[in-house]
Amino acid sequence: MKLYDQIKSAGLSIDILINNAGYGRWGDLTSHDRDDYTKMLQLNITTLTDLCHLYIPDMVTQGGGGIINVGSMASLSPIPYASVYSSSKAYVLMFSEAIRYEYRDQGIKVMALLPGGTESEFARVATEKSEKLSERYKEGSAAGTGMQTSHEVALECLEAFEKNKQYILCGGKNRLLHMLTKFMSRQRVLEMVGGMFKKVAG
Ligand SMILES: NC(=O)c1ccc[n+]([C@@H]2O[C@H](COP(=O)([O-])OP(=O)(O)OC[C@H]3O[C@@H](n4cnc5c(N)ncnc54)[C@H](OP(=O)(O)O)[C@@H]3O)[C@@H](O)[C@H]2O)c1
Structure with missing residues (x-):
């Protein structure tokens, strides 16, 4: 991979x-074409896998290292109206946990970061209806369920990485919501998430 070769020829090594x-x-x-999904899967899954595959041998040689793979709260359940995206993020969580185990005795810490709604360009890229989403989050903010800032997510991420966590679901409200879903059937969770996403993305 070009990126890997450029970093190598600059004499740099990667710690994290x-x-x-x-x-x-x-x-x-079917509201997006297949090429579009192929590009998304290339980035969200294939490139992430390639980079881990390239850097793990170097990390083993240098006696350790760290990998943080950015998944999403969407890694934890299927999301209707974001089916391909949420499935790609489920891969990120599964893959990260599996390689964490494989390399745990070789000084490599692997963690999956699972942010919930976070202020960024993400919604604008994901949907033309992002204003609807922003409005919903503003309403949520008033009720204390709004988006996190990227700064808040980064702090939670680093703290969890220091503690060598397997994954971190960011945001107290997101963690509470996820905990509640553990008491529901998969069908009920699908209906709840589908209903939420139909409003903003359907
Ligand atoms: N924001 C959220 O609510 C949220 C929630 C859960 C998970 N996440 C995840 O968090 C991560 C960061 O997203 P974000 O919220 O910061 O969104 P963002 O503001 O849209 O940033 C996306 C990042 O991905 C890069 N990127 C996009 N397409 C690329 C490509 N084909 N090749 C290389 N780089 C590419 C962008 O680079 P350029 O700036 O060069 O375009 C940018 O750095 C993503 O993995 C996203 O799935 C976000």
Whole structure:
């Protein structure tokens, strides 16, 4: 990979790899074309996997390292109207946990970062209806369920990485919501999440 070669030829070594680049597409499955999804899966899954595959041998040689793969709260349940995106983020969580185990005795700490709604360009890229989403979050802010800032997410991420956590779901409200879903059937969770996303992305 070009990026890997350029970093290598500059004589740099990587202590912590953070796979953050990613984007989503919202709407029902056929509202975006197949090429668009292929590009998204290339970035969210294939590139992330390639970078781990390239850097892990170097980290093993240098006696350790760290990897933070950015998943999403969407890694934790299927999301109707973001089906391909949420499935790609489920991969990020599964993959990160699996390689964490494989390399745990070789000084490599792997963690999946699962942000919930975070202020960024993300919603604008994901849907033309992002204003609707922003409005919903503003309403949520008043009720204390709004978006986190990227600064807040980064702080939670670093704190969890220091503690060598397997994954971190960011935001107290998101953690509470996720905990509540553990008492529901998968069908009920699907209905709840589907209903929420239909309003903003359907
Ligand atoms: N914001 C949220 O609510 C939220 C929630 C959960 C998870 N996440 C995840 O957080 C990560 C960062 O997203 P964000 O919220 O910061 O959104 P963002 O503001 O849209 O940033 C996306 C980042 O991905 C990079 N990127 C996009 N397409 C790329 C490509 N084809 N090749 C290389 N880089 C590319 C962008 O680079 P350029 O700036 O050069 O375009 C940018 O740095 C993503 O993995 C996203 O899935 C976000």
